Amino acid sequence: MDTAKRISVEEAIRAYTINGAYQLRLEDQIGSIEVGKKADLIVLGKNLLEGKLEDIHKTPVLLTLMDGKARYDKLPA
Secondary structure (H helix, E strand, O other): OOHHHOOOHHHHHHHHOHHHHHHOOOOOOOOOOOOOOOOOEEEEOOOOOOOOHHHHHHOOEEEEEEOOEEEEEOOOO
16 A cells, blocks of 8 residues: 555544534534533543554554543443
């Protein structure tokens, strides 16, 4: 695969978060973690910026928050 045509993990995260919110004109409500914004986020089992790109799909989701409420919770006790 031509690596010149790839985007970085950082760029992909930005595209799915703050840039997506900007395209929807909702960047004042969603897209980043800030006081006053909706608390929709996930907690992952590892840092996506570390490790091999081909292993990202193996990263477990430990917690999903929507509107500040836990909708999925597999955090260790």
